[in-house]
Every structure is written in C-alpha cells, then in structure tokens.
Amino acid sequence: xxxxxxxxxxxxxxxxxxxxxxxxxxxxxxxxxxxxxxxxxxxxxxxxxxxxxxxxxxxxxxxxxxxxxxxxxxxxxxxxxxxxxxxxxxxxxxxxxxxxxxxxxxxxxxxxxxxxxxxxxxxxxxxxxxxxxxxxxxxxxxxxxxxxxxxxxxxxxxxxxxxxxxxxxxxxxxxxxxxxxxxxxxxxxxx
Numbered sequence: 001x002x003x004x005x006x007x008x009x010x011x012x013x014x015x016x017x018x019x020x021x022x023x024x025x026x027x028x029x030x031x032x033x034x035x036x037x038x039x040x041x042x043x044x045x046x047x048x049x050x051x052x053x054x055x056x057x058x059x060x061x062x063x064x065x066x067x068x069x070x071x072x073x074x075x076x077x078x079x080x081x082x083x084x085x086x087x088x089x090x091x092x093x094x095x096x097x098x099x100x101x102x103x104x105x106x107x108x109x110x111x112x113x114x115x116x117x118x119x120x121x122x123x124x125x126x127x128x129x130x131x132x133x134x135x136x137x138x139x140x141x142x143x144x145x146x147x148x149x150x151x152x153x154x155x156x157x158x159x160x161x162x163x164x165x166x167x168x169x170x171x172x173x174x175x176x177x178x179x180x181x182x183x184x185x186x187x188x189x190x191x
Contacts, residue, residue: 001033001034001035001071001074001075002027002032002033002034002075002076002077002191003027003032003033003034003035003075003077003078003079003191004034004035004037004071004072004074004075004077004078004079005020005023005024005034005035005036005037005078005079005081006037006039006078006079006080006081006093006096007020007036007037007038007039007081007082008039008040008081008082008083008089008090008092008093008096009040009081009082009083009090010040014083015127015165015168015176015179016081016082016083016125016127018176018180019081019125019127019165019180019183020036020038020081022180022183022184022187023079023081023125023183023187024036026184026187026188026191027187027191030191032191035071035074035075037068037071039092039093039096040092044064044068044092044095044096045064045095045099046091046092046093046094046095046096046098046099047095048095048098048099052065052099052102056102056103056104059104061102061105062099064099065099065100065102068096068099068100069100069105072100072117072120075120076119076120076121077120077121077122077123077160077190078120078121078122078123078152078157079122079123079124079125080093080122080123080124080125080152081124081125082125082126082127083126083127083128084126084127084128084129084144084164087140087143087144088147089148097151101117101151101155106154106155107154107155107156113154115154115155115156115157116155116156117152117155117156117157118156118157120152120155120156120157120158121157121158121159121160122149122152122157122158122159122160123159123160123161123162123186123187123190124148124149124152124159124161124162124163125163125165125183126144126148126162126163126164126165127164127165127168128164128165128166128167128168129167129168129169129170130166130167131166131167131170132164132166132167135164135166141164144164145162145164148162149162160190161186161190163182163183163186165179165182
C-alpha cells in the first residue's frame with residue numbers, strides 16, 4: 001500500500017470530506033494504492049484505558065489498536081486530514097494517536113527516547129475557521145504546525161507538507177475550489 005489516509009471529521013458534507021475525496025480521486029487517477037481510515041465511520045474508540053496499558057506491558061496491543069498499527073506498518077506515507085477545533089485536533093484523532101502511536105510501536109525508551117517509525121513520511125491537511133492574517137500574526141499558524149508536526153516527528157516520521165486552509169466556512173465557493181486545487185497539486189507533487 002502506497003498511502004494510508006487517516007481522516008477525522010464526522011460530517012460527510014464538510015470541506016474536510018471534500019479534501020479526502022479529492023485525494024482519493026487523485027490516487028485512483030494515478031493508480032496509487034491506498035487505504036482510508038475514517039475514524040468516525042469506524043467508530044474508533046479514542047479513550048486510552050487501563051486495558052491498553054496492561055496489554056502494552058505484556059508486549060501486546062488491543063485488537064482495534066493492533067489493526068490500525070498493521071495499516072501503518074503496511075505503508076510508507078500517511079495523509080492526515082482533520083479540522084482544527086479549539087486550537088487542536090478532534091478528540092477522536094488525539095485518542096487514536098494516544099492509543100495507536102504507543103510505546104513499543106512508535107517509540108521506545110533505551111538510554112533516550114528512540115523513535116520507531118523512521119521509515120514513514122506524513123502529509124497533513126488542516127482546516128480552520130480563523131483567517132490567515134490573524135493566525136499568522138498571532139503565531140498560531142506556526143504553533144499548530146509545530147505541535148501537530150512534532151507528534152509525528154517524535155516517532156521519527158518526516159513531515160513532507162503541512163497545509164493549513166483558513167476561514168473555510170467564510171470564504172467563497174471559488175476560494176474553496178482553489179484550496180482543493182492546492183490539495184491536488186500537493187498530492188501530484190509528492191506522489
């Protein structure tokens with residue numbers, strides 16, 4: 001599998017869904033193999049529980065976590081698509097990361113922390129309600145790219161691209177079409 005898409009938005013009419021469909025269509029057009037993990041459609045349980053820790057201590061993972069880790073192991077590149085809510089990712093994606101990118105799979109502790117996913121690359125697409133000028137002047141754009149990107153860098157992954165699409169609910173349809181064109185161009189350039 002060439003790509004794994006990890007998608008986190010509950011609304012099938014959202015702009016995030018349009019981003020996902022644009023990428024899937026581009027992959028199909030180019031004959032690129034991929035799998036999409038729609039966390040809401042899967043009903044992925046984001047809550048890290050005591051059972052997760054018990055399994056990890058025994059060198060195992062719960063079945064739903066193991067399944068997601070197998071998808072990650074089968075690919076070199078991940079595409080992460082999610083909105084920015086409350087200056088962060090949706091809880092379902094944060095929980096996915098907590099449970100799936102866990103100790104023993106994504107990193108271990110030897111003399112220091114050792115990342116284990118060093119053969120993986122990541123492309124991230126985020127949507128925001130806030131405008132570009134406001135986010136950039138406040139430093140929020142850089143902060144989001146750093147905090148979200150650092151999750152994957154911590155595991156040894158290389159960020160190939162991190163696109164932020166601003167004021168999505170407030171821009172024109174023409175602006176949104178241009179954003180989707182940027183998505184296509186990004187995928188074309190990197191695939």
